[in-house]
Amino acid sequence: MSIEKVKAYFEKYSMEDRVREFEVSSATVELAAQALHCEPCRIAKTLSFMVNDQPVLIVAAGDAKIDNSKYKAAFGTKAKMIPPDAVEDSIGHGIGGVCPFAVKDNVKVYLDESLKRFRTVFPACGSSNSAIELTIEELEKYSLYTAWINVCKGWNENNQ
Template sequence: MDAIDRVRNYLKERNPHLEIIEFDQDTSTSYLAAQALGKEVGQIAKSILFKSKAGDYYLVVSAGDVRIDSKALKELVESRVRMANAEEVSAITGFPVGGVCPFALATPVPIYLDESLKRYDIVYAAAGTANTALPITYQELQRITGGIPCQVSLPPR
């Protein structure tokens, strides 16, 4: 089963009313996704995988226009972390960099939903490929991911 079908199946069980948008163009960055959707960069929910020194993984989902505060994340997970590399992202999430969906992961990992997303009624998460988007509310994202609300972002530039 390919990545987008895995996401569709996950949604069927949890909220079949959510619909994936597929594009002909690349939407692998917050900027490209915002351009394709005609939205603000902040409305793009970017999913970033982090790895601790002990080998634990954490997925942080934040607004597309913020940076993650490494000190705040270190305090949250009680360990120093680094961004996972492309091979780790693919192996752990089952999705390519630029298409990481915050659910239907290949390997269950703790999911943290940064409160920077709450500025918007609807945010757009990748849906398994570098040319998909899924419009969703913060509350629904929290419900279907089991994500833990947190504040680990620096203010937008």
């Protein structure tokens, strides 16, 4: 199971006890915010894309949306999400639990600028009822991210 892979990953850093599991679903931004009793914007949603046959994850704030023109400028191609039935094979986690931890070796992780306004955020942990609270520095460290990017809109007046 995917959450077990994530817990094993965090075990290397003695952080597996920080992974939270809920009695309710946290598969969407709204459900995760309810389960965690936090603002939806602090949910670090992980979106799955294909860029020239390369699986790519973009971790963004819960209130951010992909801006197609910014995405094309960053990746040189149109945004193409991985079909739901292919996400687990491509990334290593299924829909609702996709996260930037314990992913397949060929997956590149990018962090969107929309996250930088928070001290801590809540990414999923491989299942549709899990999350972990991480500082931005911890997210950088444990996601093994490739780069910070600016491909989202809708999260502040200056970034519409």
